[in-house]
Structures are given as structure tokens and as C-alpha cells.
Amino acid sequence: VNFYKRFRDAAVCVVLLALPFFFLNANLKDPTRINTVDRVVLQISAPLQYVATQAALAVSSIWQEYVYLVDVRRENDRLRAELKRLREASGRLASAAQENSRLRRVLQLRDTSEGVFLSAQVIGKEVSSFFRVVRIRLDRGERDRVRPGMPVLSADGLVGQIRRTWGRYSDVLLVADKTSAIDVIVQRSGARGMLKGTGDDRNYVCRLEYLARADEVQPGDQLVTSGLSQRFPPALVVGEISKTIKREYGLYQDAEVTPAVNFSRLEEVLVMTAGSRGESLR
Numbered sequence: 001v002n003f004y005k006r007f008r009d010a011a012v013c014v015v016l017l018a019l020p021f022f023f024l025n026a027n028l029k030d031p032t033r034i035n036t037v038d039r040v041v042l043q044i045s046a047p048l049q050y051v052a053t054q055a056a057l058a059v060s061s062i063w064q065e066y067v068y069l070v071d072v073r074r075e076n077d078r079l080r081a082e083l084k085r086l087r088e089a090s091g092r093l094a095s096a097a098q099e100n101s102r103l104r105r106v107l108q109l110r111d112t113s114e115g116v117f118l119s120a121q122v123i124g125k126e127v128s129s130f131f132r133v134v135r136i137r138l139d140r141g142e143r144d145r146v147r148p149g150m151p152v153l154s155a156d157g158l159v160g161q162i163r164r165t166w167g168r169y170s171d172v173l174l175v176a177d178k179t180s181a182i183d184v185i186v187q188r189s190g191a192r193g194m195l196k197g198t199g200d201d202r203n204y205v206c207r208l209e210y211l212a213r214a215d216e217v218q219p220g221d222q223l224v225t226s227g228l229s230q231r232f233p234p235a236l237v238v239g240e241i242s243k244t245i246k247r248e249y250g251l252y253q254d255a256e257v258t259p260a261v262n263f264s265r266l267e268e269v270l271v272m273t274a275g276s277r278g279e280s281l282r
Contacts, residue, residue: 114233115233115272115273115274116272116273116274117153117270117271117272117273118140118144118145118146118270118271118273119268119269119270119271120138120139120140120146120152120170120268120269120270120271121138121139121267121268122136122137122138122266122267122268122269123137123138123139123169124136124137125137125263125264125266128201128202129201130201130202131264132200132201132202132203132204132263132264133174133263133264133266134174134177134199134201135163135171135172135173135174135177136159136171136172136174136263136266137169137170137171137172138152138169138170138171138172138269138271139168139169140168140169140170140271141165141166141167141168141169141170142165142166142167142168142170143167143168144168145273146162146165146170146271146273147162147165148161148162148163148164148165149161149162149231150162150271150272150273151231151232151233151236151271151272152172152269152270152271152272153236153269153270153272154261154266154268154269154270156237156260156261156262157236157237157238157239157259157260157261158175158182158225158232158236158237158238158260158261159172159174159175159261159263159266159269160172160173160174160175160177160180161173161180161231161232162271170271172269174197174259174263175195175197175206175238175239175259175261176197176198176199176200176204176205176206176259176263177197177199178196178197178198178199179197179199180195180196180197180206181194181195181196181197182194182195182196182225182229182231182232182238183195183225183226183228183229183232184208184223184224184225184226184238185223185224185225185226186215186217186221186222186223186241187221187222187223187224188221188222189215189216189217189221191211191212191215191216191217192211192212192226193208193209193210193211193215193255194208194209194210195207195208195209195223195238195239195257196208196209204258204259204262204263205242205256205257205258205259206239206256206257206258206259207254207255207256207257208223208241208254208255208256208257209252209254210252211252211253211254211255212251212252212253213246213250213251213252213253215253217241217244217253217255218241218244219241219242219243219244220240220241221240221241222237222239222240222241222260223237223238223239223240223241223257224236224237224238225238233272237260238257238259238260239257239258239259239260240257240258240260241255241256241257242255242256242257242258243255243256244256
């Protein structure tokens with residue numbers, strides 16, 4: 001039994017070693033000199049070579065795809081990191097551009113308006129349950145000679161007036177506050193009325209009262225301070241009429257007014273410390 005087993009193993013080894021030789025010899029021989037054995041070997045080896053070739057190509061393709069995908073993934077990671085960096089840089093540039101635009105408008109207002117102004121930064125905002133700003137806080141106060149009643153302006157128009165001060169800080173009473181009252185005129189027609197804040201938690205809205213019934217007003221008319229009171233100098237933009245309310249009887253008509261300033265976006269303001277004639281506002 002052992003003899004036959006050893007003979008079988010030896011025969012298998014010889015065949016396995018001989019087959020590649022015959023295949024190689026038949027494939028490398030000049031086609032004009034091949035014999036019958038070579039033709040048999042070629043016929044047998046052709047399908048095997050085809051299968052081996054296709055398998056090699058498949059493995060090679062898979063390997064190339066893997067290497068390619070690894071390179072692509074690395075490139076994608078690099079591009080994503082670069083895109084993130086560029087977006088952050090773009091965001092910083094956009095923020096800087098917006099800030100510069102705001103500051104230029106504020107500086108232009110200070111340079112073109114009569115009076116003495118003190119620049120201030122909005123450092124705090126009190127908001128309602130509907131996320132409407134109801135009061136703002138500035139980084140200027142008693143130490144900067146800021147006093148209650150001084151007008152506060154932005155590049156868009158009148159923000160309100162200083163309500164209280166302490167140390168280096170002050171709070172601003174906004175135009176839309178329910179305790180605010182400002183004597184105004186309609187810029188187009190010269191009609192005069194009293195602009196009062198509504199204190200609406202949902203919208204920035206004021207109400208124009210004591211407007212003579214015969215006065216011509218319409219939505220879109222701009223309101224400016226009249227200058228008749230001691231509090232505000234004339235011609236400060238306050239807001240725009242959004243709706244008129246004329247009753248069937250009575251001496252007056254009312255109007256709803258949208259403030260000129262979007263209080264939610266305030267960043268920098270000017271405090272008018274002296275009026276157009278140079279006198280100190282108190």
C-alpha cells in the first residue's frame with residue numbers, strides 16, 4: 001500500500017511538473033514546426049490560458065480600482081478640508097465687509113449731520129418671547145458724559161433715546177417702546193403728529209396719533225422729527241407709514257408706522273451729546 005501511495009504521489013508530481021513544460025514548449029514553438037502532440041496541448045491549454053488571463057485581468061482591475069479609490073479618497077479628503085478652510089475664510093471676509101459697510105455708514109452720518117456725536121457699541125439686547133428686541137444696552141455711560149434723554153441714532157435713522165446710565169453703560173428707550181413719544185412731521189406733506197410706540201412683542205410698530213383728519217398721508221410716507229421739542233433735533237428719520245386709519249368721525253386720523261431701524265440688527269450707534277446749535281442735550 002505504501003509503495004502504491006508513494007508511486008502515485010511521485011506520478012502526480014511528475015505530471016504537474018511536466019504539464020507546464022509541455023504547455024510552455026507548445027506555446028513557444030514556431031507554428032510551422034508544431035506536431036500533433038503540440039496541437040493537443042494547445043487545444044487543452046487555450047481555455048486554461050483564457051481563464052487564467054481573465055482572472056489575472058480581473059485581479060489587476062480590482063487592485064487598480066482599489067488603489068485608484070484610495071487616491072481619490074485622499075484627494076476628496078484634501079479637497080473637503082480645503083473647501084472648509086475657504087468657506088471659513090469667505091465667512092470671515094463677508095462679516096468683515098458687512099462690519100466695514102456699517103461703520104462707513106455710521107461715520108458718514110456723523111460727518112454729514114449737525115451736532116456732536118459719540119460712537120457706541122451695542123453690547124446687550126433684551127428680547128421678548130417672540131425674539132423682538134425691546135431694549136438695548138450700550139458701552140457708554142456716565143463716565144463718557146452720556147445723559148438720559150440724549151438721542152441715539154444709527155445709519156438708518158432714529159433708534160430712540162438714552163433711558164438710564166451708570167458707570168460705563170447705558171440703556172436705550174427704543175422708538176417702538178410703549179412709553180416712547182416723539183413729535184414728528186410727514187416729510188412729503190408737512191403734516192404733524194405724535195409718534196408713539198406700541199410695545200408690540202411680535203412686531204416693530206408705532207402709531208402716529210393726533211394727525212389732523214384733513215392732512216394728506218399715505219402708506220410709504222416718511223416721518224422725520226419736527227424739532228419742536230427740546231429732546232430731538234429736526235429732520236431725523238424715524239419711520240415710514242405702513243397703514244392709515246381714518247374713522248368716520250372725529251378731528252384726527254391715525255396711522256401705523258414701521259420704524260426706520262431694524263433693532264434686531266443694531267451693532268453700532270451714535271449718541272448725540274450736543275444738538276445742531278452746539279448746546280448740550282439734557
